Amino acid sequence: MKRRAFSILELLATLIMVAMICAAVFGVLQHTTEQSQSINRRMSRMADIQYCLDRLMNDIVTGSQNGGKITVQNHSYGWQDTCRITIGATKTGTGTLKRMSIDWVAVLRQEEEDLVLYRRETRPGQTENNLYIPLCEHLYSFQAEPLNPDNTLIDDPNITPTLINIEVKIYRAKLPDPEQLLRVNRTFCLKRFRRPDE
Numbered sequence: 001m002k003r004r005a006f007s008i009l010e011l012l013a014t015l016i017m018v019a020m021i022c023a024a025v026f027g028v029l030q031h032t033t034e035q036s037q038s039i040n041r042r043m044s045r046m047a048d049i050q051y052c053l054d055r056l057m058n059d060i061v062t063g064s065q066n067g068g069k070i071t072v073q074n075h076s077y078g079w080q081d082t083c084r085i086t087i088g089a090t091k092t093g094t095g096t097l098k099r100m101s102i103d104w105v106a107v108l109r110q111e112e113e114d115l116v117l118y119r120r121e122t123r124p125g126q127t128e129n130n131l132y133i134p135l136c137e138h139l140y141s142f143q144a145e146p147l148n149p150d151n152t153l154i155d156d157p158n159i160t161p162t163l164i165n166i167e168v169k170i171y172r173a174k175l176p177d178p179e180q181l182l183r184v185n186r187t188f189c190l191k192r193f194r195r196p197d198e
Contacts, residue, residue: 038173045170046182048136052117053166053186055135056085059102060164063087064190070164072144077108079178081141082115099123105132106142113176115139140169140181147187164188 063070068088075082085104101122106115117139118132146154147163165187172180 041174042172042182045138045172046184049117049139049168049170049182049184052119052136053168053184055119056104056166057186057188059087059104060188060190063102070146070190072146072164074143077115080108080115081143082106082108083142083144085144103132106139109137112137114171115142117142136170138171138176140171140176140178141167143167162190164190 060070062068070088071086073084073086075084083106087102087104088099103120103122104117105120106117108114109116114137116134117136118134120130120132122130143166145165145167147165148154149162165185168184169181170184171177172182
């Protein structure tokens with residue numbers, strides 16, 4: 001008994017079905033890959049900013065415990081808000097007191113349309129090491145507010161704040177999109193970190 005051969009139309013229909021199935025599988029794989037990359041990007045950026053805020057808190061603790069002064073200067077680049085935090089501190093080493101200043105500032109990066117967060121540690125007599133080190137990029141805004149105990153804003157720079165509220169917004173997507181932001185907020189109580197005799 002002879003088998004009937006496939007017609008041209010049947011072969012074409014089979015090829016079209018296989019192509020449609022392959023396209024659907026490829027689309028699912030591509031979507032899954034994009035979702036995975038998006039999640040990894042989000043987790044990586046959150047980890048970066050959390051690390052920076054932890055380090056900033058350590059600097060604030062060091063400054064507060066050693067009688068240092070903390071100043072906040074707010075700026076803006078168009079619609080992007082930023083600020084400069086300066087922390088004065090005194091470190092004790094080998095029986096001597098060493099004055100130092102720590103700066104945190106977010107600066108606009110024109111080509112990427114984002115802000116980059118820098119840290120600089122300045123020590124007298126060590127000008128070669130007084131460089132701004134980039135620690136986190138893809139920021140939309142970086143704001144710090146000195147507050148009174150009742151959470152009201154302090155406008156006078158001569159008044160030592162009780163609280164400092166820091167808010168960071170970072171781009172969630174690969175491309176800068178103000179509609180897709182991750183928001184991180186930290187409030188530091190400076191009195192918790194000061195010495196009992198202050």
